[in-house]
Amino acid sequence: MERLIEATDFRDVVGRFPSGITVVAGLDEDGEPAGLVCQSFASLSLDPPLVMLCVGKSSTSWPKVRSSGRFGVSVLAEEQRGVCAALGRKGPGKFADVDWELSPHGAVRIKGALATVDCALHAVHEAGDHFVITARVLELASRDDGLPLLYFRSDYATGVF
16 A cells, blocks of 8 residues: 655655756747746756756746747856846746846856756656656757756755765
């Protein structure tokens, strides 16, 4: 017989897995940047090159990002906690104090990120209270220095590599 898993227990146990913090961002229908902070990001396939991410169904930013079919995933550096805080909140004007640039593919990239991945939406699947999104990789970029901004046990963390 399956045991009922309490949400607090689930968060506590899964929160012991450190994850990188990314920003998923694109242009909305008005040509303005829209984005969200995402911890659930991973490579999916080498051939063809695909990535996957998970976004809560309650996100008000994801429909804006999704509308163009193109978006960037920026892997945040440890010094970008302010970017994470700005884009992790709800409401308008999230990009007011965030340095970003538009890629030739129409993806929004966060300046100073450790890496950026320009993506084209491939598929969206429903999974519980989240969407599992797969995207085709259009372009990659990275910087040689810096450490990642991590999330561990419900707080920011850094790692020694």
